[in-house]
Amino acid sequence: MTAVTAFPPARRSPLRWAQPAAVLLVAAVTIGIPLWLVAVTSAKPQAEAIKPNLSLPHHVQAGENYRQAFDQGKVIQGFVNSLLVVVPSVVLVLLLGAGAAWVFARRTGRLAGTLYALSISGLLLPPAVITIVMELRQLGLAGTQLGMIAVYTGMYLSTSIFFMTGFIRNLPEELEEAARMDGAGPARVFFQVILPLLRPVIATATIMVMLFAWSDVFYAFFVLGGGDRATLPLNLYQVANAQLYLNNWHLIFAYVVMMSLPMVAVFVVAQRRVVAGITSGAVK
Amino acid sequence: MVDTATMDVSANPQAKDRDRPSRQGGRGRSLRKPDQPWWFALPALAVFGVFFLLPNLLNFVYPFTDWSAFHPQIGFVGLSNFDAILHDGSLARDIRITVEYAVLVAVFQNGFGLALALLLERDTRFNRFFRAVFFLPVLISALAVGYIFRALLAQDGALNGVLSSLAGHPVDTPWLGSTTWTLLVVTLIHGWKWMGLAMLIYLAGLKSMPGDVLEAARIDGAGAWRTFWSIRFPLLAPAVTFNVTTALIGSMNTFDIVQATTAGGPGSETEVFNIYMFRIFGQGLYAQASAMSLVLFLIVVVLAVPVIVGLRRRENNQ
Secondary structure (H helix, E strand, O other), X not given: OHHHHOOOHHHHHHHHHHHHHHHHXXXXXHHHHHHHHHHHHXXXXXXXXXXXXXXXXXXXXXXXXXXXXXXXXXXXXXXXXXXXXXXHHHHHHHHHHHHHHHHHHHOOOHXXXXXXXXXXHXXXXXXXXXXXHHHHHHHOOXXXXXXXXXXXXXXXXXXXXXXXXXXXXXXXXXXXXXXXXXOOOXXXXXHXXXXXXXXXXXXXXXXXXXXXXXXXXXXXXXXXXXXXXXXXXXXXHHHHHOOOOOOOHHHHHHHHHHHHHHHXXXXXXXXXXXXXXXXXXXXX | OOOHHHHOOOOHHHHHHHHHHHHHHOHHHHHOOOOOOHHHOHHHHHHHHHHHHHHXXXXXXXXXXXXXXXXXXXXXXXXXXXXXXXXXXXXXXXXXXXXXXXXXXXXXXXXXXXXXXXXXXXXXXXXXXXXXXXXXXXXXXXXXXXXXXXXXHOOOOHHHHHHHHHHOOOOOOOOOOOOOOHHHHHHHHHHHHHHHXXXXXXXXXXXXXXXXXXXXXXXXXXXXXXXXXXXXXXXXXXXXXXXXXXXXXXXXXXXXXXXHHOOOOOOOOOOOHHHHHHHHHHOOOHHXXXXXXXXXXXXXXXXXXXXXXXXXXXXXXX
């Protein structure tokens, strides 16, 4: 609102209708058309869906398509598998990252500086996915959920350490001092003083890791492969590649809708947090 | 690693300032056990070391071996894997394509994101709703985004259908089948998927602008255009750095969108590094895939890191 008053009234009046009109047009073309395509195609019989177009289905068989995609794509299994790797990864990234960030933020020695620099190198360097596979095989973790959790945690720790270290540096150390005076040991200080103060940055890290890990198919392909441990995106890849390659648009899009709903639901529920978390982390 | 030192330049001086008084005040403390024991950092360092750093170190070893699905034992073979990717043309081609891809994505993601942020800058209910709408593609998995655009842009797909009815005659542009233009199309899709995130970050940058500076510019008679280019855009430097950095790094590691739209085609013209690794790994040629992974690592260190350090420096100078 303040931005409006910053402009003289004469400038504002022609823009008053131009802005909403532009927004509506851009949204309809860039977001509306792709999502409409997904929605209508997921309700069409295969014969109609072979050539994907924007027309309404002549014969609506949404229920049938969704049921079929649900069974063939093993939605329940994929959902559980996704949760089983994403939730522990997020928890570990947050907990281990916070511990390391606390040490890096408060200790000033050369060792702490070097280890911090090393720990956040993962922000820039690409994970060496091929040799990860080799290493996991030697550790007996190839194809296991534990291996996948380890890989995701290793990949995203840099993000959380980077955000959390910056955040802790801006927290007054007096709070810790006070707790220490009261006789609290390091573990108590960490869990009762530091962790609760980290809430905003925890939101950021959670969202970042969830966004990436929930939709990842590349690393999951190398580490988990297909089979019983496949996550939702891996299952989608298999549905799309099954039988006649990409002639199953009706099933692919039914699957896309079911797979995207959890993330959209998380966003709708936590929207304010999501936005605040992402933006506060990026621009200080 | 080089840039990590510059990345926290903004946070460091304050931290040091605050440290000093507490150091002096609590001199006696140093004799007692440390306040932030190292073992709090150990689990993170161990996981990061074993599952991120170690594979990247091993990546300097395995490319020089004959590791593959067909060898029970691994032996050193020197440079023959690099020879192979150099001579079948994939090395030079994939470097070119990945770098082009990263630059185009950085341009589109930032262009779209900044345009949306400026369009939706005012905090009205209407604008807040549409910010969420433009954020939707960020929430949809990249693989799904790829399939959506594959259907939209297929030769007998939705876009050509719409264009046909608008033009009055059949249009059958092969959007994803041109050896020249398909890379551009795929990077546009990538930019589309992430424009919502760039928008949010630019919005945050626009919101954090000091009101008095803008007021002063207005009083000095600067118009909206002038204010934007002379004041607001330079003040967006941290947001630009963040967005360009994440776009470059993210798109050099791209896989899902390319795999779902073109799978590297037509004629390998969209084969970025990760598509190559995926394909060659599937053929069982692990060492050769690992050689490509090492090249990607070096490209990032040599090309991307200096760009990011430079952006960061530019931002601090302003």
